[in-house]
Amino acid sequence: MKPLHVCITGAAGQIGQIVAFKVANGEIFGKSQLINLALLDIEPAFPLLEALQMELEECLFSSLKSITITTDLKVAFEKCQYAILIGAKPRGKNMQRKDLIEANSKIFEEQGRAINEYADRRIKVLVVGNPANTNCLICLKNAPRIRNSNFCAMTRLDLNRAKYQIALKANRNVSTLRNVIIWGNHSSTQFPDVSQAYFINEDDEIDNENDEEIRVEEVIKDKTWIQKDFIELIQQRGTTVINARGLSSAASAAQAICDHMRDWIQGTPSNSITSFGVISDGSYGIPRDIVYSFPVVCFNSEWQIIKNLKIEEFTKKKMEESAKELIEEKETAFRFLNY
Ligand SMILES: NC(=O)C1=CN([C@@H]2O[C@H](COP(=O)(O)OP(=O)(O)OC[C@H]3O[C@@H](n4cnc5c(N)ncnc54)[C@H](O)[C@@H]3O)[C@@H](O)[C@H]2O)C=CC1
Numbered sequence: 001m002k003p004l005h006v007c008i009t010g011a012a013g014q015i016g017q018i019v020a021f022k023v024a025n026g027e028i029f030g031k032s033q034l035i036n037l038a039l040l041d042i043e044p045a046f047p048l049l050e051a052l053q054m055e056l057e058e059c060l061f062s063s064l065k066s067i068t069i070t071t072d073l074k075v076a077f078e079k080c081q082y083a084i085l086i087g088a089k090p091r092g093k094n095m096q097r098k099d100l101i102e103a104n105s106k107i108f109e110e111q112g113r114a115i116n117e118y119a120d121r122r123i124k125v126l127v128v129g130n131p132a133n134t135n136c137l138i139c140l141k142n143a144p145r146i147r148n149s150n151f152c153a154m155t156r157l158d159l160n161r162a163k164y165q166i167a168l169k170a171n172r173n174v175s176t177l178r179n180v181i182i183w184g185n186h187s188s189t190q191f192p193d194v195s196q197a198y199f200i201n202e203d204d205e206i207d208n209e210n211d212e213e214i215r216v217e218e219v220i221k222d223k224t225w226i227q228k229d230f231i232e233l234i235q236q237r238g239t240t241v242i243n244a245r246g247l248s249s250a251a252s253a254a255q256a257i258c259d260h261m262r263d264w265i266q267g268t269p270s271n272s273i274t275s276f277g278v279i280s281d282g283s284y285g286i287p288r289d290i291v292y293s294f295p296v297v298c299f300n301s302e303w304q305i306i307k308n309l310k311i312e313e314f315t316k317k318k319m320e321e322s323a324k325e326l327i328e329e330k331e332t333a334f335r336f337l338n339y
C-alpha cells in the first residue's frame with residue numbers, strides 16, 4: 001500500500017500537537033495505512049517541532065512511515081494529499097473570532113497559493129484556524145487548480161458540543177442521537193438546529209433500516225431551552241472554554257478534526273448526517289461564494305449537501321443572520337488583502 005502524504009500546519013501549537021499523535025496512530029486513515037507526515041510551523045516554534053518529532057518517533061506507531069518538520073511551504077505541501085490547516089493565531093479573552101482576520105488571512109492566502117503550486121491536485125484540505133470559514137474561502141480562492149469542493153472549514157466541534165448538550169438534557173446516550181445540524185459560520189451567529197434530529201432506540205445502536213426513531217423535540221419539550229438557552233450555549237462554548245482556561249479548546253478540537261476527516265474519507269455512517277463548512281452552491285437561499293456550514297453526507301470521499309429539508313421561519317432567520325456575517329467577514333478580508 002502506498003503511503004499517504006499528510007500535512008499538519010501549526011503542528012507545534014496546542015491543537016496541532018495532539019492531532020499529530022492521532023493521525024500517526026491511525027485515527028483518521030486507519031492503522032494499516034502508511035503515512036508520510038509533514039509538520040509545518042514558523043521559525044520560533046522549530047524547537048517544538050523537533051521535540052514533537054522525537055516523541056512521535058518514540059511512540060513506535062506502525063503506520064508512521066516518515067516525519068518531515070519544516071518551516072517551508074514547498075516542503076510541507078509537496079505532493080500533499082491531505083492538509084489540516086491549524087497554524088494561525090488563536091483569539092484571547094474579549095475577542096471575537098472575526099477579530100483575527102487581519103492577523104490570519106495572509107497565512108491562508110500564502111498557504112492556498114502553495115497548495116495550488118505543490119500539492120496533489122486531488123488534495124483534501126480542512127481549515128481549522130480562525131475565522132475558519134473565511135480563511136477557508138481565502139485558501140480556496142488562491143488555489144484555482146484544486147476543486148472548491150476539496151476545501152472545508154471545521155464546524156464539527158460545534159456539532160459535537162451540540163450533540164453532547166442535547167443528549168445530556170434528554171438524559172439519553174449521545175451515540176443514539178442523529179442529525180443535529182450546524183448552519184452557518186463557526187462564530188457566535190452559528191445556528192445549532194435540532195429540528196431534524198432524533199434519537200434511535202438504545203438497543204438499536206447499530207444502524208439499520210428498522211431503527212425506531214423519536215424526534216428530539218418530542219423528548220425535550222422545553223421549547224425555550226431549545227430556541228434560546230441551548231443555542232446560546234453552543235454559540236458561546238468557545239468563549240466559555242477560553243474564559244475557564246485562558247486558552248481555547250484543544251483536545252476537543254483535535255478530536256473534532258479526526259471526526260470530520262474520518263467522515264469525509266471513510267463516509268458518514270448510514271442514516272447519519274454531519275455538518276461541514278463548504279462553498280455555498282445557493283442551497284437554502286444562502287448566497288454563493290461564502291463558506292457556510294451545511295448538513296452533508298459523505299460517500300466515496302466526497303461530501304454532498306442534504307437538500308430539501310423543510311426549513312421553518314425561525315430557522316430561516318437564523319441561517320440568514322449567519323450568512324450576513326460571513327459576507328461582512330469576506331468583505332473585510334478581501335479589502336485587507338486588496339482583492
Ligand atoms: N474551527 C474550530 O473549531 C477551532 C479553531 N481553532 C483555531 O485554531 C487555531 C490554532 O489554535 P491553537 O492550536 O490553540 O493555537 P496555538 O497558538 O497553540 O498554535 C498555533 C500554532 O500555529 C503556528 N503558526 C502561526 N502562524 C503560522 C504560519 N504562518 N504557518 C504555520 N504555522 C503557524 C504557531 O507558531 C503555533 O505553533 C486558532 O486560530 C484557533 O482559533 C481552535 C479551536 C477550534
Ligand SMILES: O=C([O-])CC(=O)C(=O)O
Pocket residue numbers: 090091097130157237238239241242248249
Ligand atoms: O473559540 C475559539 O476561539 C476557538 C474555537 O474556535 C472554538 O473553541 O470553537
